Amino acid sequence: xxxxxxxxxxxxxxxxxxxxxxxxxxxxxxxxxxxxxxxxxxxxxxxxxxxxxxxxxxxxxxxxxxxxxxxxxxxxxxxxxxxxxxxxxxxxxxxxxxxxxxxxxxxxxxxxxxxxxxxxxxxxxxxxxxxxxxxxxxxxxxxxxxxxxxxxxxxxxxxxxxxxxxxxxxxxxxxxxxxxxxxxxxxxxxxxxxxxxxxxxxxxxxxxxxxxxxxxxxxxxxxxxxxxxxxxxxxxxxxxxxxxxxxxxxxxxxxxxxxxxxxxxxxxxxxxxxxxxxxxxxxxxxxxxxxxxxxxxxxxxxxxxxxxxxxxxxxxxxxxxxxxxxxxxxxxxxxxxxxxxxxxxxxxxxxxxxxxxxxxxxxxxxxxxxxxxxxxxxxxxxxxxxxxxxxxxxxxxxxxxxxxxxxxxxxxxxxxxxxxxxxxxxxxxxxxxxxxxxxxxxxxxxxxxxxxxxxxxxxxxxxxxxxxxxxxxxxxxxxxxxxxxxxxxxxxxxxxxxxxxxxxxxxxxxxxxxxxxxxxxxxxxxxxxxxxxxxxxxxxxxxxxxxxxxxxxxxxxxxxxxxxxxxxxxxxxxxxxxxxxxxxxxxxxxxxxxxxxxxxxxxxxxxxxxxxxxxxxxxxxxxxxxxxxxx
Amino acid sequence: xxxxxxxxxxxxxxxxxxxxxxxxxxxxxxxxxxxxxxxxxxxxxxxxxxxxxxxxxxxxxxxxxxxxxxxxxxxxxxxxxxxxxxxxxxxxxxxxxxxxxxxxxxxxxxxxxxxxxxxxxxxxxxxxxxxxxxxxxxxxxxxxxxxxxxxxxxxxxxxxx
Numbered sequence: 001x002x003x004x005x006x007x008x009x010x011x012x013x014x015x016x017x018x019x020x021x022x023x024x025x026x027x028x029x030x031x032x033x034x035x036x037x038x039x040x041x042x043x044x045x046x047x048x049x050x051x052x053x054x055x056x057x058x059x060x061x062x063x064x065x066x067x068x069x070x071x072x073x074x075x076x077x078x079x080x081x082x083x084x085x086x087x088x089x090x091x092x093x094x095x096x097x098x099x100x101x102x103x104x105x106x107x108x109x110x111x112x113x114x115x116x117x118x119x120x121x122x123x124x125x126x127x128x129x130x131x132x133x134x135x136x137x138x139x140x141x142x143x144x145x146x147x148x149x150x151x152x153x154x155x156x157x158x159x160x161x162x163x164x165x166x167x168x169x170x171x172x173x174x175x176x177x178x179x180x181x182x183x184x185x186x187x188x189x190x191x192x193x194x195x196x197x198x199x200x201x202x203x204x205x206x207x208x209x210x211x212x213x214x215x216x217x218x219x220x221x222x223x224x225x226x227x228x229x230x231x232x233x234x235x236x237x238x239x240x241x242x243x244x245x246x247x248x249x250x251x252x253x254x255x256x257x258x259x260x261x262x263x264x265x266x267x268x269x270x271x272x273x274x275x276x277x278x279x280x281x282x283x284x285x286x287x288x289x290x291x292x293x294x295x296x297x298x299x300x301x302x303x304x305x306x307x308x309x310x311x312x313x314x315x316x317x318x319x320x321x322x323x324x325x326x327x328x329x330x331x332x333x334x335x336x337x338x339x340x341x342x343x344x345x346x347x348x349x350x351x352x353x354x355x356x357x358x359x360x361x362x363x364x365x366x367x368x369x370x371x372x373x374x375x376x377x378x379x380x381x382x383x384x385x386x387x388x389x390x391x392x393x394x395x396x397x398x399x400x401x402x403x404x405x406x407x408x409x410x411x412x413x414x415x416x417x418x419x420x421x422x423x424x425x426x427x428x429x430x431x432x433x434x435x436x437x438x439x440x441x442x443x444x445x446x447x448x449x450x451x452x453x454x455x456x457x458x459x460x461x462x463x464x465x466x467x468x469x470x471x472x473x474x475x476x477x478x479x480x481x482x483x484x485x486x487x488x489x490x491x492x493x494x495x496x497x498x499x500x501x502x503x504x505x506x507x508x509x510x511x512x513x514x515x516x517x518x519x520x521x522x523x524x525x526x527x528x529x530x531x532x533x534x535x536x537x538x539x540x541x542x543x544x545x546x547x548x549x550x551x552x553x554x555x556x557x558x559x560x561x562x563x564x565x566x567x568x569x570x571x572x573x574x575x576x577x578x579x580x581x582x583x584x585x586x587x588x589x590x591x592x593x594x595x596x597x598x599x600x601x602x603x604x605x606x607x608x609x610x611x612x613x614x615x616x617x618x619x620x621x622x623x624x625x626x627x628x629x630x631x
Numbered sequence: 632x633x634x635x636x637x638x639x640x641x642x643x644x645x646x647x648x649x650x651x652x653x654x655x656x657x658x659x660x661x662x663x664x665x666x667x668x669x670x671x672x673x674x675x676x677x678x679x680x681x682x683x684x685x686x687x688x689x690x691x692x693x694x695x696x697x698x699x700x701x702x703x704x705x706x707x708x709x710x711x712x713x714x715x716x717x718x719x720x721x722x723x724x725x726x727x728x729x730x731x732x733x734x735x736x737x738x739x740x741x742x743x744x745x746x747x748x749x750x751x752x753x754x755x756x757x758x759x760x761x762x763x764x765x766x767x768x769x770x771x772x773x774x775x776x777x778x779x780x781x782x783x784x785x786x787x788x789x790x791x792x
Contacts, residue, residue: 077701106701155761156700156743 037064037151042143042163043119043180048170049141051130054094057165058119058183059083059147067153068113071101073193075111079150079158083120086144090127097121100189112193121187130169140166203522209590209599209611219378222370226382229364230389236359236546264345265398269391271349276387277380279357284376294587295368295594296357299543300579302439302498306448308354309432312425313452314459319422323463353390355428358543360594365614372593438542438577440498447497454489458482515561520574520583525601532603534569534628536621539587539597541576546614547596554616563622567629569600602628669714671723677734683724684753690721690779691749692772695740697728702762703744709765710746713772720776721748748775 038061045056061081063069070078087093098120101112124143148160170176217225279298286293298304317323360368364386371382429452437445459482466478518524520537528535538555540547554560555571564571576583576595590597590611598612598621610624671694674680684691694710696703714723728735728743738747746768748756757775759768 074699077699077704079699106705109701109704111701150699152701153761154763155702155745156697157741158743 037067037153037157038062038069038149038159040147040149040161040163042145042165043183044165044167045121045178045180045184046167046176047179048168048174048176049126049130050170050176051126052128054123054125056121056123056184056187057085057143057145058121058180058187059145059163060180060183061114061118061120061149063115063117063151066115067151068102068104068115069118069149069151070111070113071098071193072190073112074150075104075113075193076109078111078113078152078156081113081120081149082147083122084146084148085122085124086146087124088141088143090130092125093122094125095123096190097123097187098189099186101193103193119183119187121184140168142166203525203586203589207589208608210608217366217370222367223381223385225363225367226371226385227389227392229361229367230386231392232361233356233359233364233386233390234393236356236361260341261398264341265391265395267342267345268349268352268398269388269395271346272353272391273349273384273387274346275350275353276383276390279353280380280383283372283383284379287372287379294372294576294584294592295360295365296541296544297579297594298354299358299435299541300577302436302444305432305436305439305543306451306494306498309429309436309448310452310455311351312429312432313456316422316425316429317456317459319418319425321419322460349391353387356390358541359546360544360596360614361546362614365592365594365597368594369587369590369592373588373591435543435577436498444498447494451486451489451494454486458486461485515555515564515571517571517573520572522582524572528570529601529603529606534567534603534625535601536564536569536571536625537574537597537599537601538572539574539576539583539592539595539599541595543577544595550596550598550616554618554621557618559618560621563625567625569625569629600624600628602630604628604631668711669718669723671711671714671725673730674724674726674734675730677731677737680726680734681753683722684749684751687722687751689719689751690756690776691751692717692721692723693747693749694723694725695728695735695738695743695745695747696725697735697743699729700743706744706746706762709768712765713768716769717772717776721772748772750779 040059040061043058043060045058049055061069069081072080072082074080083096085093099114099118101114104111104113122145142164143166144162144164146160146162148158150156150158168174283293283297286297367382368386371379374382433445433448436448462475462478462482466475517538525535525537538547538551540551563569574583574586576587587593587595587597590599590609596614596616598616600610600612600621602608602610605628610628612620612624672683674683674693680693692710694706696707698704710723710725717723726734726738728740742760744760744762746759748758750756756779757771759771763771
């Protein structure tokens with residue numbers, strides 16, 4: 001009996017305690033949410049508080065399957081989760097950090113939040129003069145938080161609760177130890193939702209490039225750079241396809257009067273400048289429409305390459321004598337011929353400029369890179385200066401043709417020379433086909449060659465059978481036939497092979513040597529930097545001749561490959577042969593609008609990449625690698 | 632003979648043009664009606680709420696919705712669609728939490744979206760919670776409508792004789 005009584009008493013006591021515990025819970029006007037979709041409790045990352053040492057209190061959420069709560073920026077809809085913590089006098093809340101939220105797409109609504117479990121961490125700074133002595137042993141400091149949230153699945157339930165946590169103050173007998181590490185492990189995000197999903201790659205951060213051409217100059221300086229760059233562009237590898245025009249131009253003019261030569265020189269300049277200005281206008285419009293373009297962008301379009309190859313092929317036929325191409329010999333005095341000469345010089349300027357754009361030169365890259373990020377009038381003036389620079393050496397030679405006296409007198413040799421220039425044009429076509437091969441694969445190249453053949457045949461047909469004595473009607477028929485052949489080939493063979501092919505452009509490492517070139521990706525860059533490796537990035541394109549020269553002479557050289565190996569550097573190639581907005585953006589980040597660009601990233605200072613000069617030297621590469629590997 | 636053929640052709644062409652225009656004209660009014668969809672009326676306070684329920688001759692649907700609630704936004708077009716289908720049989724209304732927080736609290740809305748059906752006069756008949764698919768919602772409304780009509784008809788029959 002006694003036992004029963006005591007058991008009853010104990011039971012009652014227990015009941016009493018429970019009810020008391022329940023009464024302590026703040027009972028507010030609203031009952032708890034209908035379903036326990038969210039449970040939350042406060043946790044701390046330490047067992048005891050130390051004076052002046054910040055610690056974290058976390059709101060530890062557990063969310064039912066399929067349901068989610070929201071980040072502080074919920075997105076198109078939803079409500080931010082909120083933790084309103086009350087700290088005792090003297091304590092300060094110094095920061096709130098979240099886990100990186102997940103992006104949800106719900107029928108056209110984008111929201112940001114969490115599923116499963118998450119922690120919102122509040123960093124609390126205790127006062128410096130927190131004295132455990134003032135507190136009796138076992139006394140605690142109480143932190144209370146009012147937590148509100150919205151949890152959604154097929155419906156939403158707003159929820160709220162009040163939770164508290166009691167922490168002791170550290171003392172010699174109560175040393176603090178770290179706890180709940182796992183709960184705080186993923187905390188560390190408090191930024192803009194725009195940064196979610198995108199990798200927080202080193203290359204997405206604010207970079208402070210050092211090294212060549214990375215300073216900010218004034219507008220006039222950039223104009224000057226554009227001009228100088230334009231002049232130097234004449235001496236870049238792109239000169240190869242253009243050289244024939246230029247030499248031929250001079251040869252043509254060898255016998256002309258000075259006035260004619262000046263006129264021709266100026267029309268050449270007009271051609272280069274007009275082309276540059278057209279390019280600038282194109283860039284301005286493209287920028288306005290939101291496309292990302294860069295220097296030499298037209299070569300990223302395979303059809304443009306096809307068009308250039310066709311143009312050069314047909315021109316070479318002209319040089320071979322399939323049709324009569326304006327070569328001023330003696331008839332220069334004739335007015336009509338003069339006018340034709342002016343048009344020819346203008347056209348030469350246009351083609352020379354277009355073919356120069358896959359190259360970039362020292363100063364030029366800097367100026368163009370600056371221009372692309374500027375308003376339209378800056379783009380226009382910079383491009384104008386490039387055109388002017390391109391034309392300058394030619395104009396100077398025309399105005400001051402002292403050296404032309406060195407040329408032999410006009411004669412049969414000129415015809416031979418002209419024909420040999422035709423082969424140089426064909427060599428340029430070979431180069432264009434190589435570029436095309438990189439872009440659209442072997443089928444596209446075959447299709448293009450077929451079109452070149454058709455265009456050549458058409459040209460031959462029209463000029464051979466429709467000579468001077470042919471009637472107008474015959475000429476018209478021949479022209480129609482020639483055009484029909486060319487269009488049919490384009491429609492049935494070339495277009496499908498260039499456009500329809502499912503060739504994925506792969507730029508096999510161009511730089512030979514025993515160094516492996518990885519394809520560029522931001523993730524890979526981050527990974528290698530994390531592994532403590534120096535990363536060398538080669539921004540290149542198949543049509544970029546400056547790139548090809550740098551790769552062949554410097555990057556594949558023994559000294560540089562040895563240096564790559566000695567420093568354990570990872571070499572990567574970012575291929576811009578075809579349009580690639582990500583690479584265009586990255587180039588812009590380095591103040592460039594085109595390739596080549598060489599960047600060395602240091603694992604020790606990842607946000608301070610070293611930019612190498614446009615024209616590479618062994619020394620520059622080796623020095624940058626050394627600088628980058630120095631801690 | 633030739634002129635007859637021509638005449639026939641002209642007549643047929645004219646007839647078909649005429650037929651087309653008639654068909655087109657017949658089509659027009661239907662189109663015009665379709666252009667005026669039934670709107671889901673928004674109720675902004677409890678007075679308006681009580682008045683709607685009191686004045687209505689048919690079942691009243693109230694979509695308790697909120698701008699911060701994703702599923703509510705997804706439900707919205709379905710409710711609008713059903714408003715067309717049950718035109719004249721059920722009055723479609725909605726209460727926006729951010730506009731009338733007091734009203735939603737008074738009606739004890741805890742899950743969003745909640746769609747409630749009231750009989751004319753204000754008696755709550757049924758409710759549906761969450762962003763359900765439109766077929767389920769249609770079935771639900773139809774069955775509630777049938778049940779309501781059954782409950783009303785006997786009374787009317789008694790009154791009639």
